[in-house]
Amino acid sequence: MFKAAIRVNKIKTIAQLRGLTHHAERADEVGRARVREGAVAGDALAWSKAEGDRDYVAAFKAHKAELGAGERKNAPIAMQALCVVSPEWVQQAGDLHDRANPRNIALFDQAKAWAESWAGKGAVFGVRLDLDEKGGAVVDLMIAPVRDSRGKPVISTQKPLTELKGATGERNEYSALQTSWADWCATNLDAKIERGLRRELTAREHLSPETYGLVMDKAREAVQRPAESLLGVLRAAEVSGDDADELREYLLLKGEISRHKQDPHGYKPPKGAISTMDAEMATRKGATRWPLINALRSGAHSVVEAAYEYGMGPEDLAKRNGHENGRRWFPALADRLHLSAVVAKCARFCAYAEALMVNLAITDRSKHHSVDEFWPQKSSELVERYNRHLGLDIPKHVQPVHEPKTAVVRETPEPVVEDKSHNRDHGDDWGH
Known part of the structure; x- marks a missing residue:
């Protein structure tokens, strides 16, 4: 049939x-x-x-x-x-x-x-x-x-x-x-x-x-058969050490794609080895900065590093049609766009973590650094780009010219989350 x-x-x-x-x-x-x-x-x-x-x-x-x-x-x-x-x-x-x-x-x-x-x-x-x-x-x-x-x-x-x-x-x-x-x-x-x-x-x-x-x-x-259970396939397969290493990164990205599809507005990068609050407290007590930065962003950094292996690092995605680099491993356009959004948001969190630690040592808030000054540079633009591709944000040109966007990190910032304040019109007559 x-x-x-x-x-x-x-x-x-x-x-x-x-x-x-x-x-x-x-x-x-x-x-x-x-x-x-x-x-x-x-x-x-x-x-x-x-x-x-x-x-x-x-x-x-x-x-x-x-x-x-x-x-x-x-x-x-x-x-x-x-x-x-x-x-x-x-x-x-x-x-x-x-x-x-x-x-x-x-x-x-x-x-x-x-x-x-x-x-x-x-x-x-x-x-x-x-x-x-x-x-x-x-x-x-x-x-x-x-x-x-x-x-x-x-x-x-x-x-x-x-x-x-x-x-x-x-x-x-x-x-x-x-x-x-x-x-x-x-x-x-x-x-x-x-x-x-x-x-x-x-x-x-x-x-x-x-x-x-x-x-x-x-x-x-809706007209295709459900895919066979992944766990069922893995149980029946022989996996070498090299295969396991490659699968580890691939499954990490597949899992983040699934999480982003389920709640694209509420998506948060994987947790790091320490929380933002613990990193702030340790910094104020004089702890060395770089170990804290790396620990705070370790979860997000693992996603960005894995994405590089598939040609979908932040610098790749910043190029025209950069998400097409992952077509071989992620043949569905939906998966490539969701993964690109994931990488962009994880990249922004990596930059956020460094900006947070640096700015905590600067008393004059007017001299605080913006997130986009740190690696990966201009990650906020990448987030906006793939949010637009997925229909998650109002296009940037809609923003009034007299209300410029800033990306200055506050003295006690909150974890990076997607803006949920847009009043979205779903364009249909059904209830939500």
Whole structure:
């Protein structure tokens, strides 16, 4: 049997549509990174209501003009749906990345037909099936349903979903979408296609160009078998001393990736041999500085040192597409981006530890050193960069120009943690 899965995100602004256009055109960093070796960047089956088959801003404007539809204030203007089936189903009829493969063509056509079966005729203004990535069998839809409101056509994303929930008898809109897409596939593509697992695919944050690749990976996970237990594999394997040394660093990084995925905002580097409080007390009593610095940051330093072995040290990540150095060992883009964020945060803690010890000896706070003066230099910029790639922070250009960021270490600083003060709009209609 083959699986079907769906992922839908609400789009609230033209800026989001513009970002999705850039990704579709492979004009953004994450989009370029997803192109497989030897493929032509941008190769895809694509259509839109605009002259450019990937210009979703122009297609949205053409869509509104065609249907004479207006928008509700502060309401989503569209939704994006990722319609997935098992890649093996496409491969039964030919190459997964062949635009002439009849199953790619059928999937492309039926995804649009499915969306308009519940969103309304003409509700889809853009369709794309990427053929330049390692994976496949994912159709990207741009949908802007229109319903009457006081006698006037208005874009409404919530009402069609509510209608679909009632039609399927499911308990929420998300389940209704999953069931509806699976049923449509079984009826119009292949009776052997069935619904994927009944579990959420993502944390339901709003989709940005940077997080697009992560969403694609999560959508594909719903149509793949669970991986075999790692412990089970290791129990049955012979491991040499050299293998054990290599595995130690690799498993350390894999574990930190998992921790960061579970709570990216609350992630803290591994604990060092001593606590911040103990390091401060020892410093004030006249203890030698460098042993304290190394003990305080030992946990974070072990992660940074391990990352160097995979070409993902702080200096590597500061370069354009530096996270791609780890593709061989971390083939999923999601893992590489989360690992890059981990390395950046551990690097910043290493610099923080040194700044803390140095500044404790300086009475005049105006002469305190900033974190970014110490190794690894400018680690705060690296943290901001990969937080943006993961959609965790508001882009830096949003910050008012009259409120410059500083990285001065306080006399009695707290451990480095991610800023949780941003009021994040999840861009959907479900509860959180």
